[in-house]
Amino acid sequence: MENEDDSRATTYTTLASGPDFRHELEVRRSRFITVLRRSPDEETARSLVADLRREFHDARHHCSAFVIGPDRMIQRSSDDGEPSGTAGIPILEALLKRESTPGVTDLSDVSVVVVRYFGGILLGAGGLVRAYSESVSAAMDLAPLVERRRLRLCAINVLHEEAGRLENELRSSGYVMAGTGYGPRHTTLQVALAADEEAISEARSRLASLTAGSAELEPLGTQWVDVPR
Incomplete structure (x- = not known):
C-alpha cells in the first residue's frame, strides 16, 4: 500500500487501467497513429516507444511525450527526426493543456507515441505542429479517463x-x-x-x-x- 508522499496534489486525471488506447488521423495522406498508455513511471512510458518501434518498424517517425506524477513534475518529449519543436513539444502541450473539467488541467501518468507514415506531401513546420497536436487531442477526446x-x-x-x-x-x-x-x-x-x-x-x-x-x-x-x- 502506498503511504502519504511529498506531493501536494490530492487528485488528478489519468487514463483508465487497461490496454493501450489507439486512434488514427490522416492529414494530407500522412497517417498519424496515436497510442496512449497509462504510465506511472518513466520505465513504463519509455517501453511504449520501444514496443511501437518494433510494431511499426517501417514508419519514419515515432514521436513521443509523457507526463508523470500527481504534481506532473516529470515531463519529457521527443521529435524523433521531425524538425525541432514540430512534434514532441506539441504532443506534450496537448497533454498538459488538456482540461479534465473546465479550467482544470491535471492530466498525468500518461505517455503518448504518435507514429507517422509520410504520405508524400510536405506539411511544413506549422502543418506538423497542428497535425501532431490534433492527433493527440482527438485521441484524448475518446480515451477512457478516471x-x-x-x-x-x-x-x-x-x-x-x-x-x-x-x-x-x-x-x-x-x-x-x-x-x-x-x-x-x-x-x-x-x-x-x-x-x-x-x-x-x-x-x-x-x-x-x-x-x-x-x-x-x-x-x-x-x-x-x-x-x-
Missing part, C-alpha cells in the same frame, strides 16, 4: 452472508469500494474515504446504522485510488 484521488482506506470485517448486502448499501450511499478479501469466517470490505476526520466520523456513523453496530471501521492508511468519472 479521476485518481489520494484517499484513506478503511477495512470492514463482516460475516460472509452479510457482505453483499452491506457492499451494495455502501455503494448506494456514494462510498468508493476499493477491494474485497475473504477469510475463514469473514469478508473484509475496503472503502476509500476522504483523508480527514470528518469523513471517517460520518462513515462510522453510517456503518453503525447499516449493521446495527456490529461492524467497525479500521483505518489502514492512505492510497491513490481510481474513481470513475
